[in-house]
Amino acid sequence: MTEMFSTLFGQNEAQGPPGSSSLGFGAGKPQPPLPQNQVSMVGQLPPQLGDEGAAMRKPAAMNEPFYLLRELPVGNELTGNTNLITHYNLEHAYNKFCGKKVKEKLSNFLPELPGMIDCPGTQDGSSLRSLIDKPPVCGNSFSPLTGALLTGFRLHTGPLPEQYRLMHIQPPKKKSKHKHKHHRPQDPLPQETPSDSDPKKKKKKRDDDPDRKKKKKDKKKKKNRHSPDHPGLAGSQPNSNSLR
């Protein structure tokens, strides 16, 4: 096949390469001397590509066993067919982060850090992004404050004005696990709906049921009747402690 290909190009070799001026192209770079087996292929390339293209294609053409047939890429042992998590020994990390539920808030990651850290940093200008965009002046050495410098830190006695009191604000620690998601301190209690199927809401329904309220009232009345402090009981019911 390659012999036919070379002979096809070899027939035109006697005619000589067409003059670039006759085809309307400018003169290109002179070609360097080529080995004999490549002359026929390179010399008879389409002239519209120009001599520069022929020079560039020469290294690629030399590597090709056949025109346009390139060597296959070297096979890679590691492909998407293998489980890359196990390959890079990330099973422990995967189970740790994806097996358990990771809490959303930053305060769960840093529980000992004081202050309101769950708020976005852009609100109070404490974002890390601003630190990257406007890095602080570095390079100066840290030296302890002398007596003269410490005179600048003589403060007035008394409490801070309220507008500057930020240090003692802590996020409310929610200890109770049973919390109503819809209940907020600012919003009023939500009204009951028949579509609610949450067991917590069912418990709340039980408490708000008017029948239940009546029963509770009755129970309270009964308790009060049996208690010694109740005025109505002193003469009506027999008391084991009383002497006859």
Place this chain on the structure above:
Amino acid sequence: MAEKFDNLEEHLEKFIENIRQLGIIVSDFQPSSQAGLNQKLNFMISGLQDIEKCRQQLHEINVPLEVFEYIDQGRNPQLYTKECLERALDRNEQVKGKIDTMTVRALDQDH
């Protein structure tokens, strides 16, 4: 490697605690608190010096910028690690599916 992080973490915790105590002193300042205030200020400077020393040990550590975005939003940075692992596994499964499909097609063509 972990020791460098532990060392830095310890210094940072001490520094933050010192700042917190400084804030308590300042919130209701008394004349007798001046000496304590001066001491805390110098502790703050020595804390910064210690953190500066830790920086030299950790100059090769690279942190993705996306982690900073999580922290700025008040979110747990471990969520970033979790999402990276989930995305990697998802992509791995997609590529495996493509490879399996192509393999089956190639086998069918051969037969």
